[in-house]
Amino acid sequence: MTDNSEIAGRLAALPDPELAGVLLVVTAERPGFAMVHAALLGLVESGDVRAAPDVSPDTSSGPTAGRMSAPERSGQVGGISGAPAGPVPPSNVPTPTSSGGYSSAGVPTFESVRDKVEQRFGTAQGMDELDRQTPAGRGVDEQWQAREKAARERLDRIRKSLRGNDIETHEP
Structure with a gap:
Protein backbone atom coordinates (compact mmCIF):
# COMPACT_ATOMS: atom_id res chain seq x y z
CA MET A 1 0.00 0.00 0.00
CA THR A 2 1.15 3.51 -0.70
CA ASP A 3 1.67 6.34 1.74
CA ASN A 4 -1.59 7.75 3.20
CA SER A 5 -0.62 11.33 2.38
CA GLU A 6 -0.21 10.36 -1.28
CA ILE A 7 -3.71 8.83 -1.32
CA ALA A 8 -5.18 11.86 0.47
CA GLY A 9 -3.51 14.19 -2.05
CA ARG A 10 -4.89 12.25 -4.99
CA LEU A 11 -8.39 12.21 -3.51
CA ALA A 12 -8.26 15.94 -2.75
CA ALA A 13 -7.34 16.64 -6.39
CA LEU A 14 -10.45 14.86 -7.71
CA PRO A 15 -13.48 16.91 -8.72
CA ASP A 16 -16.57 16.44 -6.53
CA PRO A 17 -18.44 14.02 -8.84
CA GLU A 18 -15.45 11.71 -9.13
CA LEU A 19 -14.72 11.85 -5.40
CA ALA A 20 -18.36 11.01 -4.67
CA GLY A 21 -18.16 8.08 -7.08
CA VAL A 22 -14.98 6.77 -5.47
CA LEU A 23 -16.41 7.10 -1.98
CA LEU A 24 -19.67 5.39 -3.00
CA VAL A 25 -17.74 2.41 -4.36
CA VAL A 26 -15.37 2.25 -1.39
CA THR A 27 -18.10 2.49 1.26
CA ALA A 28 -20.45 -0.04 -0.37
CA GLU A 29 -20.85 -3.32 1.54
CA ARG A 30 -18.95 -1.95 4.57
CA PRO A 31 -21.15 -1.90 7.68
CA GLY A 32 -18.91 0.56 9.50
CA PHE A 33 -19.40 3.13 6.73
CA ALA A 34 -23.11 2.53 6.08
CA MET A 35 -24.03 6.03 7.29
CA VAL A 36 -21.37 7.63 5.06
CA HIS A 37 -22.63 5.58 2.12
CA ALA A 38 -26.23 6.63 2.83
CA ALA A 39 -25.21 10.28 3.02
CA LEU A 40 -23.40 10.00 -0.32
CA LEU A 41 -26.46 8.36 -1.88
CA GLY A 42 -28.53 11.24 -0.53
CA LEU A 43 -26.20 13.75 -2.22
CA VAL A 44 -26.39 11.85 -5.50
CA GLU A 45 -30.21 11.62 -5.32
CA SER A 46 -30.61 15.29 -4.44
CA GLY A 47 -28.58 16.25 -7.48
CA ASP A 48 -25.97 18.19 -5.50
CA VAL A 49 -23.30 15.79 -6.75
CA ARG A 50 -23.46 13.42 -9.69
CA ALA A 51 -21.76 10.08 -9.32
CA ALA A 52 -19.05 9.44 -11.89
CA PRO A 53 -20.08 6.30 -13.82
CA ASP A 54 -16.54 5.27 -14.75
CA VAL A 55 -15.30 4.74 -11.20
CA SER A 56 -14.91 1.11 -10.14
CA PRO A 57 -12.76 -0.70 -7.60
CA ASP A 58 -9.51 -2.35 -8.68
CA THR A 59 -10.29 -5.61 -6.91
CA SER A 60 -13.56 -7.18 -6.02
CA SER A 61 -14.08 -8.65 -2.57
CA GLY A 62 -17.27 -10.49 -3.37
CA PRO A 63 -20.03 -10.93 -5.91
CA THR A 64 -21.71 -7.62 -5.07
CA ALA A 65 -18.59 -5.50 -4.57
CA GLY A 66 -18.48 -2.36 -6.65
CA ARG A 67 -22.21 -2.32 -7.40
CA MET A 68 -24.05 0.84 -6.62
CA SER A 69 -27.56 0.36 -5.35
CA ALA A 70 -30.26 1.82 -7.56
CA PRO A 71 -32.25 4.66 -6.09
CA GLU A 72 -35.59 3.66 -4.62
CA ARG A 73 -38.63 4.27 -6.82
CA SER A 74 -41.69 6.00 -5.51
CA GLY A 75 -45.05 7.14 -6.75
CA GLN A 76 -43.83 10.73 -6.95
CA VAL A 77 -43.47 12.63 -10.19
CA GLY A 78 -40.14 11.72 -11.72
CA GLY A 79 -40.17 8.34 -10.01
CA ILE A 80 -37.23 8.96 -7.65
CA SER A 81 -37.72 9.55 -3.94
CA GLY A 82 -36.42 12.83 -2.55
CA ALA A 83 -35.36 11.10 0.66
CA PRO A 84 -32.04 9.25 0.87
CA ALA A 85 -32.15 5.46 0.59
CA GLY A 86 -30.63 4.96 4.04
CA PRO A 87 -30.49 6.78 7.36
CA VAL A 88 -28.59 10.03 7.35
CA PRO A 89 -27.26 11.09 10.75
CA PRO A 90 -28.07 14.60 11.96
CA SER A 91 -25.15 16.95 11.48
CA ASN A 92 -25.26 18.46 14.98
CA VAL A 93 -25.10 15.16 16.91
CA PRO A 94 -21.58 13.95 17.76
CA THR A 95 -20.82 10.39 16.79
CA PRO A 96 -19.89 8.05 19.63
CA THR A 97 -16.17 7.39 19.72
CA SER A 98 -16.21 4.85 22.49
CA SER A 99 -15.90 1.14 22.17
CA GLY A 100 -16.10 -1.45 24.88
CA GLY A 101 -17.06 1.10 27.55
CA TYR A 102 -13.99 3.28 27.03
CA SER A 103 -13.47 6.48 25.05
CA SER A 104 -10.76 6.80 22.44
CA ALA A 105 -8.55 8.33 25.16
CA GLY A 106 -9.00 5.23 27.35
CA VAL A 107 -11.35 6.85 29.86
CA PRO A 108 -14.32 4.73 31.00
CA THR A 109 -17.69 6.04 29.82
Whole structure:
Protein backbone atom coordinates (compact mmCIF):
# COMPACT_ATOMS: atom_id res chain seq x y z
CA MET A 1 0.00 0.00 0.00
CA THR A 2 1.15 3.51 -0.70
CA ASP A 3 1.67 6.34 1.74
CA ASN A 4 -1.59 7.75 3.20
CA SER A 5 -0.62 11.33 2.38
CA GLU A 6 -0.21 10.36 -1.28
CA ILE A 7 -3.71 8.83 -1.32
CA ALA A 8 -5.18 11.86 0.47
CA GLY A 9 -3.51 14.19 -2.05
CA ARG A 10 -4.89 12.25 -4.99
CA LEU A 11 -8.39 12.21 -3.51
CA ALA A 12 -8.26 15.94 -2.75
CA ALA A 13 -7.34 16.64 -6.39
CA LEU A 14 -10.45 14.86 -7.71
CA PRO A 15 -13.48 16.91 -8.72
CA ASP A 16 -16.57 16.44 -6.53
CA PRO A 17 -18.44 14.02 -8.84
CA GLU A 18 -15.45 11.71 -9.13
CA LEU A 19 -14.72 11.85 -5.40
CA ALA A 20 -18.36 11.01 -4.67
CA GLY A 21 -18.16 8.08 -7.08
CA VAL A 22 -14.98 6.77 -5.47
CA LEU A 23 -16.41 7.10 -1.98
CA LEU A 24 -19.67 5.39 -3.00
CA VAL A 25 -17.74 2.41 -4.36
CA VAL A 26 -15.37 2.25 -1.39
CA THR A 27 -18.10 2.49 1.26
CA ALA A 28 -20.45 -0.04 -0.37
CA GLU A 29 -20.85 -3.32 1.54
CA ARG A 30 -18.95 -1.95 4.57
CA PRO A 31 -21.15 -1.90 7.68
CA GLY A 32 -18.91 0.56 9.50
CA PHE A 33 -19.40 3.13 6.73
CA ALA A 34 -23.11 2.53 6.08
CA MET A 35 -24.03 6.03 7.29
CA VAL A 36 -21.37 7.63 5.06
CA HIS A 37 -22.63 5.58 2.12
CA ALA A 38 -26.23 6.63 2.83
CA ALA A 39 -25.21 10.28 3.02
CA LEU A 40 -23.40 10.00 -0.32
CA LEU A 41 -26.46 8.36 -1.88
CA GLY A 42 -28.53 11.24 -0.53
CA LEU A 43 -26.20 13.75 -2.22
CA VAL A 44 -26.39 11.85 -5.50
CA GLU A 45 -30.21 11.62 -5.32
CA SER A 46 -30.61 15.29 -4.44
CA GLY A 47 -28.58 16.25 -7.48
CA ASP A 48 -25.97 18.19 -5.50
CA VAL A 49 -23.30 15.79 -6.75
CA ARG A 50 -23.46 13.42 -9.69
CA ALA A 51 -21.76 10.08 -9.32
CA ALA A 52 -19.05 9.44 -11.89
CA PRO A 53 -20.08 6.30 -13.82
CA ASP A 54 -16.54 5.27 -14.75
CA VAL A 55 -15.30 4.74 -11.20
CA SER A 56 -14.91 1.11 -10.14
CA PRO A 57 -12.76 -0.70 -7.60
CA ASP A 58 -9.51 -2.35 -8.68
CA THR A 59 -10.29 -5.61 -6.91
CA SER A 60 -13.56 -7.18 -6.02
CA SER A 61 -14.08 -8.65 -2.57
CA GLY A 62 -17.27 -10.49 -3.37
CA PRO A 63 -20.03 -10.93 -5.91
CA THR A 64 -21.71 -7.62 -5.07
CA ALA A 65 -18.59 -5.50 -4.57
CA GLY A 66 -18.48 -2.36 -6.65
CA ARG A 67 -22.21 -2.32 -7.40
CA MET A 68 -24.05 0.84 -6.62
CA SER A 69 -27.56 0.36 -5.35
CA ALA A 70 -30.26 1.82 -7.56
CA PRO A 71 -32.25 4.66 -6.09
CA GLU A 72 -35.59 3.66 -4.62
CA ARG A 73 -38.63 4.27 -6.82
CA SER A 74 -41.69 6.00 -5.51
CA GLY A 75 -45.05 7.14 -6.75
CA GLN A 76 -43.83 10.73 -6.95
CA VAL A 77 -43.47 12.63 -10.19
CA GLY A 78 -40.14 11.72 -11.72
CA GLY A 79 -40.17 8.34 -10.01
CA ILE A 80 -37.23 8.96 -7.65
CA SER A 81 -37.72 9.55 -3.94
CA GLY A 82 -36.42 12.83 -2.55
CA ALA A 83 -35.36 11.10 0.66
CA PRO A 84 -32.04 9.25 0.87
CA ALA A 85 -32.15 5.46 0.59
CA GLY A 86 -30.63 4.96 4.04
CA PRO A 87 -30.49 6.78 7.36
CA VAL A 88 -28.59 10.03 7.35
CA PRO A 89 -27.26 11.09 10.75
CA PRO A 90 -28.07 14.60 11.96
CA SER A 91 -25.15 16.95 11.48
CA ASN A 92 -25.26 18.46 14.98
CA VAL A 93 -25.10 15.16 16.91
CA PRO A 94 -21.58 13.95 17.76
CA THR A 95 -20.82 10.39 16.79
CA PRO A 96 -19.89 8.05 19.63
CA THR A 97 -16.17 7.39 19.72
CA SER A 98 -16.21 4.85 22.49
CA SER A 99 -15.90 1.14 22.17
CA GLY A 100 -16.10 -1.45 24.88
CA GLY A 101 -17.06 1.10 27.55
CA TYR A 102 -13.99 3.28 27.03
CA SER A 103 -13.47 6.48 25.05
CA SER A 104 -10.76 6.80 22.44
CA ALA A 105 -8.55 8.33 25.16
CA GLY A 106 -9.00 5.23 27.35
CA VAL A 107 -11.35 6.85 29.86
CA PRO A 108 -14.32 4.73 31.00
CA THR A 109 -17.69 6.04 29.82
CA PHE A 110 -20.42 7.04 32.28
CA GLU A 111 -22.63 4.20 31.06
CA SER A 112 -19.96 1.55 31.62
CA VAL A 113 -19.23 2.83 35.15
CA ARG A 114 -22.95 2.93 35.98
CA ASP A 115 -23.39 -0.63 34.66
CA LYS A 116 -20.49 -1.88 36.79
CA VAL A 117 -21.86 -0.21 39.92
CA GLU A 118 -25.36 -1.62 39.31
CA GLN A 119 -23.93 -5.08 38.72
CA ARG A 120 -21.88 -4.99 41.92
CA PHE A 121 -24.85 -3.67 43.92
CA GLY A 122 -27.05 -6.46 42.57
CA THR A 123 -24.40 -9.05 43.40
CA ALA A 124 -24.11 -7.70 46.95
CA GLN A 125 -27.88 -7.83 47.44
CA GLY A 126 -28.01 -11.38 46.13
CA MET A 127 -25.18 -12.47 48.41
CA ASP A 128 -26.98 -10.91 51.40
CA GLU A 129 -30.18 -12.78 50.55
CA LEU A 130 -28.30 -16.06 50.14
CA ASP A 131 -26.46 -15.53 53.43
CA ARG A 132 -29.75 -15.03 55.28
CA GLN A 133 -31.04 -18.35 53.98
CA THR A 134 -28.20 -20.36 55.50
CA PRO A 135 -28.30 -21.55 59.16
CA ALA A 136 -25.27 -19.41 60.01
CA GLY A 137 -26.88 -16.35 58.40
CA ARG A 138 -30.13 -16.91 60.30
CA GLY A 139 -28.15 -17.29 63.53
CA VAL A 140 -26.46 -13.94 62.96
CA ASP A 141 -29.85 -12.31 62.28
CA GLU A 142 -31.29 -13.82 65.46
CA GLN A 143 -28.30 -12.58 67.48
CA TRP A 144 -28.71 -9.09 65.99
CA GLN A 145 -32.41 -9.00 66.83
CA ALA A 146 -31.75 -10.25 70.39
CA ARG A 147 -29.13 -7.52 70.93
CA GLU A 148 -31.47 -4.87 69.51
CA LYS A 149 -34.26 -6.03 71.86
CA ALA A 150 -31.91 -6.03 74.88
CA ALA A 151 -30.65 -2.56 73.97
CA ARG A 152 -34.21 -1.19 73.69
CA GLU A 153 -35.17 -2.71 77.06
CA ARG A 154 -32.07 -1.27 78.74
CA LEU A 155 -32.78 2.17 77.25
CA ASP A 156 -36.39 2.01 78.50
CA ARG A 157 -35.18 1.14 82.04
CA ILE A 158 -32.73 4.04 81.98
CA ARG A 159 -35.45 6.45 80.84
CA LYS A 160 -37.85 5.22 83.55
CA SER A 161 -35.21 5.60 86.22
CA LEU A 162 -34.48 9.16 85.07
CA ARG A 163 -38.17 10.05 85.14
CA GLY A 164 -38.46 8.60 88.66
CA ASN A 165 -35.57 10.78 89.86
CA ASP A 166 -37.09 13.90 88.27
CA ILE A 167 -40.41 13.32 90.06
CA GLU A 168 -38.76 12.85 93.48
CA THR A 169 -36.62 15.99 93.21
CA HIS A 170 -39.52 18.24 92.16
CA GLU A 171 -41.89 17.18 94.96
CA PRO A 172 -42.03 19.58 98.00
